[in-house]
Amino acid sequence: MxxxxxxxxxxxxxxxxxxxxxxxLVLNGAPTALARIPQETRERVQQVIRTTGYVADxxxxxMAKGLNRILGVFTYEPAFPSAQADFFxxxxxxxxxxxxxxxxxxxxxxGAGVGQDRKIFADxxxxxxxxxxxxxxxxxDRAELTRLVSGDYPFVAIGRREDAGGPVPYVGGDYANGTRALVEKAGALGHSKLAYIGPPGPAESTADRWSGFDGALGNGLELVLHIETVGRAADEILDALFGSGATVAFFVELADAVRVEAAARACGLSIPGDFSAVVLGSHIRAERSHVQFTAFDIPREEMGRQATAMLVRRIESGEPGQQILLTCEPVEGETLGPAKRRT
Amino acid sequence: MxxxxxxxxxxxxxxxxxxxxxxxLVLNGAPTALARIPQETRERVQQVIRTTGYVADxxxxxMAKGLNRILGVFTYEPAFPSAQADFFxxxxxxxxxxxxxxxxxxxxxxGAGVGQDRKIFADxxxxxxxxxxxxxxxxxDRAELTRLVSGDYPFVAIGRREDAGGPVPYVGGDYANGTRALVEKAGALGHSKLAYIGPPGPAESTADRWSGFDGALGNGLELVLHIETVGRAADEILDALFGSGATVAFFVELADAVRVEAAARACGLSIPGDFSAVVLGSHIRAERSHVQFTAFDIPREEMGRQATAMLVRRIESGEPGQQILLTCEPVEGETLGPAKRRT
DNA sequence: ATTAGCTGCTAATACGCATTAGCAGTCAAG
DNA sequence: CTTGACTGCTAATGCGTATTAGCAGCTAAT
Structure with missing residues (x-):
């Protein structure tokens, strides 16, 4: 057929x-127009619509009106594949x-391109x-972002974005202050020699963590070790940590922290007994690891909600689009303790 | 602005x-039509397009082509909320x-209704x-399914579905044979008294497991305990298990199995030392539990892929829609051992 | 000299909907 | 009995593209 x-x-x-x-008109006429269609007719039409299951294309x-109550969700990586699924x-x-x-x-x-090569402006x-x-x-992709910003198509980014030929509307997490708060907490617990495991950029998310960290230094707080690459061997990190005299390590990646923790335990070291560890962000499935790391919470669902709400406002009222950073509350955890005097 | x-x-x-x-025509005319537009004209048009940055809407x-290359995905439960997320x-x-x-x-x-009350044909x-x-x-919802089947709107279900006023196109997992294979495996290991923890229906997925199980009985294999409700207290299940003399328990729900295993360990019992346990299906995040249960694999991704492919065929070539059951391979696991003679 | 065939286009239409102008009928007021 | 207002609808048009039918002008063959 x-x-x-x-x-x-x-x-x-x-x-x-x-x-x-x-x-x-029955479907979506202005009240003034609808008033001129008697109840009886309206119901007849509705009835047919109901029984046929008709929905407007x-x-x-x-085409006709310019709106269709559909929101696009563009992801720069496939949305569901397992590795990403946890993220999105x-x-x-x-x-x-x-x-x-x-x-x-x-x-x-x-469909906008396959695999890594997703482009908003593809076909x-x-x-x-x-x-x-x-x-x-x-x-x-910076070039695409610029094009989006300069265009008149309403969009909202999830996660803070640097200006791209103009301010980018976004709803992000305030990683900088989340990080700062944790650094200060460490300071209050007597830590003064800090290690930072993670890159200082270039993605906004990592740049923000670093700037929050960097900005909290001084006042007796000192960076004694910075490993910029993620995924380094745990032993290496551990060695560097002890070599530097750091009493607390800040990890950008949970995975690094998990591996280092395991390596430390294997050496008979305890956290936070022998040194403290802090993870800069909450990570889905963190509960799978045995240790509850001290960290800050990323309000991902709320980010999604607020971004959606903002987008709808932009669409419906032509609102200009704002930049919102949501507070990232600290997560107590069990890996940040008082600084230990090393002998 | x-x-x-x-x-x-x-x-x-x-x-x-x-x-x-x-x-x-210059943009996307058929070769035959394009042949009739001289190079010169084509280039003039292209030039204008390039300098203006025009892109077809x-x-x-x-609209002009009549297809919109959109596939709907209807879920009877919200797709992302955490509990369901793992499932979908x-x-x-x-x-x-x-x-x-x-x-x-x-x-x-x-938008099709909130929470539990999702209806395909909602207003x-x-x-x-x-x-x-x-x-x-x-x-x-059986009534809705019937309506879908009788309509001419192309759809494909994921998971086997009973006829609903006609055959339902689907791609499902062959739970019946998956279950049967596991029962036979248990038989080969000397088990003869079996327990089944899970309902015999009415959902197709549970009915299939039960029918596979039931069909494999006989030949010295005997059902000595059937607990139809899921979520029963682990102790109760454990007691019933031993009271019945069963040497192996088949669980429809991983959660039940996990709880019973924990309870057993708390009593100093070991699996499969003291009794065997089999889970009828693979469960996402199973790796989180300590034990790797003997089970069968549900090829969920493949189901998604094939269902999508079938749907596209139905849309594009008006193909009638088939019923496909994918094999569920056994998962070795570590909870099915030789039957133990109970004293 | 008619026909046939080609070239280089364009006019016209369809797609499915929203929207506006306006028509035919009724009814009440003047 | 004319005017005006109101009721209950419909015809017509536009949105931006793809596509088909076909026109005008020319050449070459019959």
Whole structure:
């Protein structure tokens, strides 16, 4: 059989014995126009719509009116593949929740290139199918961001973004202050020689952690070791740590912290007995590791929610788009203790 | 700021001194048509396009072509909330992958009601926005399924479904044979008195497990205990297990198995030393538990992929829709051992 | 000299919907 | 009995593109 033809308003109209225009009016006419269609007719049309399951074609709708209550979600990495799933899922949860409240559907922009090479503006940008879009990913393509900013298509980024030919609307986590608070906490516990395991940039997320860290130094707090590469062998890190005399290590990556902790335990060292460890961010599935690291919380769901809400405001009221940083509350954890005098 | 009007082919046409149709042809005319436009004209048009940065409006493009390359994904429970996330994610991974290959976007049907009360045909449902849709969920609404089957809207279910006024197109896992294989394996290891912890229905997924189990009985294999409710206290289950003389327990729910295993260990019992345990299905994050249960694998990603591919075929070639069951390979695990003679 | 075929285009239409102008009928007021 | 207001609808148009039919002008063959 050939592809079943889509129902159109015309079909509905014929079934209800009215004109296509009337069907459209019943569906979404202005109150003034609706007032002129008697209850009886309206119900007849509604009835046909209900029994047929007709829904307006979003494409045509968008053509005619420019809006279709669809939000695009563009991810710079495939959204679900396991490695990424853990990363995107909490955001999507928040996004879905808010979208539902606002009565928008979500369109996952998936086809825009394969694998790593995802480009928003790939094939003549199917982006515009949606009324606006959310952009997420660890690292953005700067050129595309610039193009987005300069265009008139509403979007909101999740995660803070540096200006790109203009301010980028975003909802991010305040990693800088989250980090600062943890550094100060360490200071209050008597730590003065600190280690930082993680790059100082260039992605905004890492840059912010570093700037928060760096800004909290002084006042007797001193950076004695900085390992910029992630994924170094745990032993190496451990050795460097002790060689430097640091009493507390700040990790950008949970994975590094986990490996170092394991290595330390293997050497008979205890955390925070022998040294303290702090993770700069909350990580999904952290509960899987045995240790509850001292860290700060990243309100991912809330970021998703607020970004969605902002996007809807941009779409519906043409609001200019703001930059919001959500507080990252500290997570107590059990790996930050008083500084230990090393002999 | 007012939205700067988008460039159209009409504008390009005027600038190049040709008609709109010519512009369209230059952009994507069939070779036969293109052959009739001289190089010179083509270049003039291209030039204008390049200097203006014109890009065809994808919406209008889809409108004209009649397909919108969108696949709907309907979930009977919200897709991301943490509890469900683990359940849906692997399917979505496969779906996303295949959709990307086929160059379709995914529309998450989110607005279709809140919380538990999701209905495909809910009022104002926007299912038909998509060219076709995938339906997933633990349990389906039978009435809705019937309606879907009788309609001409292309869809594919994930997970086997009983006929609903006609055969339901699906891609599922062959739980019955997966279960049967495990039962036979237990038999080969000398087990003869079996326990089954889980309901015999009504959902297809549980019914299939039960029927596979039930069908493998006989030949010296005997069901000596059947606990139909899930979530019973672990102690109770353990007591019943020993009271019945069963040497191996088949669990529908991993959670039950985990709890019973913990309770057993607390009593100083070992698995599979003192009794064996088998889980009927693979469960995401199983690795979190300490024990690797003997089970069968559910190829969730592959199910997602194949369902998506089938749906695309239905949409594009009007194919009738099949019923596919994917093999569920056994997972060795460490909880199924030789039957122990109980004293 | 008619026809046939080619070249280089364009006009016209369809896609499905939203929206506006306006038509035919009724009814009340003047 | 005319005017005006109101009711209940519909015809017509536009959105930006793809596509098909076909026109005008020319050449070459019959």
């Amino acid at each position: 050939a592809a079943p033809k889509r129902l159109t308003q015309h079909d509905i109209a014929k079934l209800a014995g009215v004109s296509q225009a009337t069907v459209s 979003p494409i045509a709708r968008r 899922t909490p955001f999507l949860l928040g996004i879905e929740e808010e979208a539902q409240i606002q009565n928008y559907d979500l369109l996952l922009l998936t 003549g940008n199917r982006l515009r199918i949606a009324d606006g879009c959310l952009v997420l990913g660890r690292e953005f | 007012a939205a700067p009007k988008r460039l159209t082919q009409h504008d390009i046409a005027k600038l190049a001194g040709v008609s709109q149709a010519t512009v369209s 994808p919406i209008a493009r889809r 994610t692997p399917f979505l991974l496969g779906i996303e992958e295949e959709a990307q290959i086929q160059n379709y976007d995914l529309l998450l049907l989110t 104002g449902n926007r299912l038909r926005i998509a060219d076709g849709c995938l339906v997933l969920g633990r349990e389906f």
